Structure formats: C-alpha cells, structure tokens
Amino acid sequence: MRAVGVIVEYNPFHNGHAYHLQVAKGTAEADLVVAVMSGNFLQRGEPALVSKWYRTKMALLNGVDIVLELPYQFATQKAETFANGAVSILDAIGCHSLCFGSESGDISSFSQTVDYLDKHKDQFDENIKMNIKTGVSFPKALSLSFQSLSSPENLVSLDKPNNILGFHYVKAIKHQKSTMIPLTVKRKNADYHDEHFATETIASATSIRKALFASKENNSSIKQYVPDATDRLLREYLDDYGNFHEWENYWSYLRFRLLHCSVEELREIYEVEEGIEHRLIAAALDAANFNEFMQKIKTKRYTWTRLQRICLHILTNTKKAEMKSTIERASYLRLLGMTGNGKEYLNKYKSQFTLPLISKLSAYKENGIYLDIKASRIYSFGLRNQARDRLLNQEFKQPPIFIK
C-alpha cells in the first residue's frame, strides 16, 4: 500500500483542505493519506478552535486515513523545527511521498532553492544577521536576505508563508536523508492570512475562524466553505463543550502566570529572551484582555506569532531545557485516529516503522510526551467547569478514533 503524507492543522478542516487531499492522493498515486496534525496548540502559538479529537474526526471523514499528532515540541515552533518534526514522523511511518500546498506550486524550484541555500549558507546566514541588527523580525530578515540574492537559478519566493513551510519540508527531507518524494499542490485562491472570503467555496482557515467568532459562534456563515462533516462537528463541539477555544479564554491564566512567577522563573521559559520578561509583567498588570496585552508588548522586532508562542510556553510552563532535548526528530508516533483503510496499513507495516507507535497513552512514558499531556490539560482551561472536567480527562481515556 502506498501512502502519501500531509502536514496539517485543520483549524478547521475546509474545502481547500479537501481539494489538497484529492490532488495529493492523485499526484502521488497513493492508496491512502497519512496526516501529521498539530495537537491542541498550533504553530502561530494559538489554541486550536476545537480539540485535536474533533479535528481528527474532521480529517477522517474527509479523506485522511491515519492521523498522527505532531508533538507540542514541534507543533508550536518556527517553520524549520515544525518541519523537522513533521517530516521525521511521516518518514518513520513509511510514507512514499510528502505533498504540501504552496503559493508557488513548482516542486523543482523548492529543491533548487534548498540546494542553492545549502551551498551559500554562510553568506545567507551572515545576511540574515545583518538584517536583524537593523531591528526587524526574523521572518522579515529572512525575506530581505532572500531578495538580495542574485541567482541564475529558479528559486522559490520565500516571502509567502506556505512557500517557506514547503522549503523547510524539502530541506528536512534532504537533511534527514529521507526517501520520501516531495510533491506540491498550488494553493487555490486563498492566501493563508486572508481575513476575508475570497471565492464562493474556498476560504482561508483564518477567515473562517474570524467569521465564527464574529457571528458569536453561530456557524451558518461558513457553511459554504467547509464540508458538511466540519459544519456538523463544529456545532457538536459547541453543544458538548460550550465554546470554541481562543486566546481570550486563557488570558486570566496567562496573566496569573505572569504575576506569580519571578523574572528568574520566566527566563527559564522557552523563547523568553532579551529581557522581554520585564515587558510582559508590566503589560500584564495593566491589560484587561489578551488583545490589549498583545498590543502593549508588540514591537517591530517581535512578530505577533513569535509573541503568541512566547505566551503559550509561559501558559504551559514549558522550559528551555525541555524543548532543547529532542529538537531534530520526533521520538514517537502518537496515533489520534484511523479509517479501516488506515488500520489495514498500520497492521501490515507496523513492524517496519522506525519509531514506536502509541495508541494507548498510559502505556508509554517518554519525556517529550509529557509536554503533550500537559498541553492538553492546559487546553481544557479554555472551557467552563464541567466541560473542562470532561476534556481534562479525555487525554488518557480516549482511544484512537476509528471511523468506518
């Protein structure tokens, strides 16, 4: 059985994702799709709208056969680390190829860019450093450095978010000496950051979330942009748990953290650097909500995403020491769900997987997975009372979701 891998957040699953899966499966001539999906917290340092279990159901009902969790230690990181973790997982489960969406759509330009930048690494890194010294953020420095390259080759434009991710996937495949074949699908119509609906059926996840929160969590306005299963599961989540998750729900806990930790303790938290702890504490005293807090701490040097990630690690009490340990490759495959087809694949090839497959959490004790368990516990604090209790204990009780 030939498996194609995809790297996703599904926050929530929409028609653009469905299109991507269809093309991925066709292009790769695959029998099944394996998705590695961020858990409850995402790359932009945000809580997912609904739990990883609900997002797993959306995936399985819409064409994915196996869902594995991208561990917290990769899911909440900059593109390079995120990509390293995700690629190592898809490789370990034996995917034949990896297919990602990009603004470019031209796979050869990704490979050429990886090769070119490997060759000119020192000069490129030097360039980035110089740009950072001018006070801009890391992504901005990267983009500027890239633009200043004069290459005769066919390079992919690294100022688009999905191109950047794709670049890191292809680079990780090369550096990890994976045999996976990289493939890309040109994204249809919707830019990652779009806040407005672009076409009649395809919209970015950002605009869908915005519409959901704007309409006070009534999701009729997004119906045309998502498959029926997503629509139904979002409604079900509201019925079951009372609200969607957003940073504002966690604000009082973040604030509590900032006001009971010493500056020394904050400095132990992953990504807290350069004295930003003082800024955070001062802002926490004054800000009435998360958005106000973010406005207060925002500077040119820090992107919104980087600040949210810092806040997330503070919220979850994630230390530098905990994140540094296994940063290159994942060390386990956490199974969140599968279809009948997925189950067949797992049974057939399990013995060849190069990492342990975890379907029962209580049976596994590895250091990194403690971060996932903790993240799930903290995630439940975005819900009220009884809903919180239920979600809090699901992490250990929930077997992998099986559909069909």
Add this chain to the structure above:
Amino acid sequence: MRAVGVIVEYNPFHNGHAYHLQVAKGTAEADLVVAVMSGNFLQRGEPALVSKWYRTKMALLNGVDIVLELPYQFATQKAETFANGAVSILDAIGCHSLCFGSESGDISSFSQTVDYLDKHKDQFDENIKMNIKTGVSFPKALSLSFQSLSSPENLVSLDKPNNILGFHYVKAIKHQKSTMIPLTVKRKNADYHDEHFATETIASATSIRKALFASKENNSSIKQYVPDATDRLLREYLDDYGNFHEWENYWSYLRFRLLHCSVEELREIYEVEEGIEHRLIAAALDAANFNEFMQKIKTKRYTWTRLQRICLHILTNTKKAEMKSTIERASYLRLLGMTGNGKEYLNKYKSQFTLPLISKLSAYKENGIYLDIKASRIYSFGLRNQARDRLLNQEFKQPPIFIK
C-alpha cells in the same frame, strides 16, 4: 504616649473584637492601640473575606489607631512562626504591652507554661515526635504530649486554639527579650471554631462568615454581631468588587498550578513534603471544586489548616527558599492605616522604631515584601474582570488609610 499591641485578622471585625479592644486599652492603661493584622491571606491558609484595606478601615473605625501588616511570611504559618513575626513587629514599634484574647484568661499561667516547657524542652519534643509517629497531626501530637505532662505548676491548657497562640506570644516575648508586658483577656462566649451563633451579640468570625456565604452574601443576618462600620463596609465591598473572597474563587487557578507544574517544581514549594505532591496532582485531575479537592486529599496526618496552607503556597508560588530566610523576626513595618491619634504617635516616636516604617511601597525594595506584593496580586484573582483590575493595582497606588 503608651501603646498596647494586639494581633488580629479581623475577618471580619465583630463585636467580640470591639470588646477585646476596649478591655485591652483599659487593662494596659494605654493611650492608643496598635494592631498587627494579617494581609490578604490568613493563618488558616485562606483568603480573607475582604481586602486588607477594607479590614484596615473596619479596625480604624472601631478603636484601633495604627494598623500594620503582618507579612505573608508570618501570617500564613503555624502558631509559633506567626507569633514570632507579630511580636517582633509590636516590639519594634515600641508597644508597652501586648494584649491577647484567650480561653484561659489567666496571664500568669501562660508565663509559667513557657518557663516550664523551656525547662523540659527535650523531653517534651521527644514526646511530640513519638506521638507524631503514631500518625496523628502536629497539633494533636502537641496536645497529647501536653496532657501527659504531670506538673505541680499552674499550666495553661494547650488544647484550645487561642491559648496556643497566647502561649506562643508569651514565649516569643521571652525569647526575643522584648520588654513588652503580656496581658490577656478571657474570650467572651464564642469559641474560635464555632460555626453557630452563641449569644445575641457575640459570635465567632467563623460563624459570621458562614452566615454571609449561606445567605448568598446578603449580610442582614449578621447585623447584630458586628459594629455598624463592619456592616456598611461589607456591603460597600460587595458593591465595589462584586463578591467576597473564598477558596472556591481560586480553585481553577490552584488546579491550573497543580496541572502545569512538574512534581519537582511542586516539591520546591514551601510545606510540600513527604510525597504529598503526587496526591495533590491526582486529586486535581478529578475534583470539580475546592471542597471536593480537600475531601480527596484529607488524611489523619494532615489537618485541614495545614492542607489549606500548602494549597495557598502552591497558589502563590511561594518557595521553601523564600520562606526560610527571615523566619525569626520581621524586617519591616508596613503601615496600612492610622487615626489622628496614631499619626501623632508615629510622628513622635518614629526615630525610635527598630525597623523601617514603610508607608509608600514603591520606595522600598526588600526581599520579603515581594511575597506580600505577590500575595496581593494573586488575591485579586478571586474577583471578576474589572474589579480584579482595580484591586490588582491598588497595592502600589493605595497610600495608608487615614481616618479622622
């Protein structure tokens, strides 16, 4: 001017307290009363009903002339440490005498008990240790050891809570070589732990709080047991801040702490000993509220009070290292409020005080006071949104309260 000192919590100020003040002033032939009062968290490991500022107003409107804060590092401790801190403060501000309420009412028996137990210290300590080995709590072991003494002298009965405190006050006076004269007033009618109203005008603070919470924070039921000023200030607090403070308001934050800390981190917290951290984490996963949580962790060895203090130190992130440093004596006098009479005393004798007098928080940076600042911040999390914001920032903005 002659000052008599009292050691109080005023949670809230009631008629029994008014009676005590009146007798204290008379017996001591004093011109004014200095109260050292616990801040926002109390000896039983609980949040005070209303903030220290409101309790300071109650005190000043009912006969106290100067209110000093008993720092967190003494206020939330067992009787011996609590007494050491309080006595050192009253001594430093030049009180002529210290007057406490007790079940006994006979001051000579306190002095004789202190002398007797100093003389037989080794034997008594040995006795306590042996009793603890049978699995009982520390207070129970103390009481049993005391009962087993056969002394010809006039000893005070150390199985009553106010006698125990009084014993430690008198002991602290002796050991700190203070010149303060100890005085005691026999408590009128209400036992400390009484949950029911005992007479028509005197009731324990415990029963008053119980009535307040039972009547859904409508305080008409307690009117006959408290001075008018208390009644008015309690109503005002509800209007200003929305609710009284109780452990249940902090439950989600305590639970959050227990679920995002590692066991190693919990072990660094003051009073977390003997592996209780595992018990606490397990109970936090299951308990829906604070009372349920306490029922789950209760054992014969731990009193309710000791467990609440452990929870409090976890909530406020107070470490062993922070509490061990200045445990014998206070190192500052934090002025919470004064009357005209009190002000006159302060002006007249300020130069003779043996500890720095702090009336403006921002001007003072001493290690221990950070614990008070942090405690006040955490205390504000027992209120909702805007009320919380206001209380949170009061700690630095509020000058000492001046009445008359």
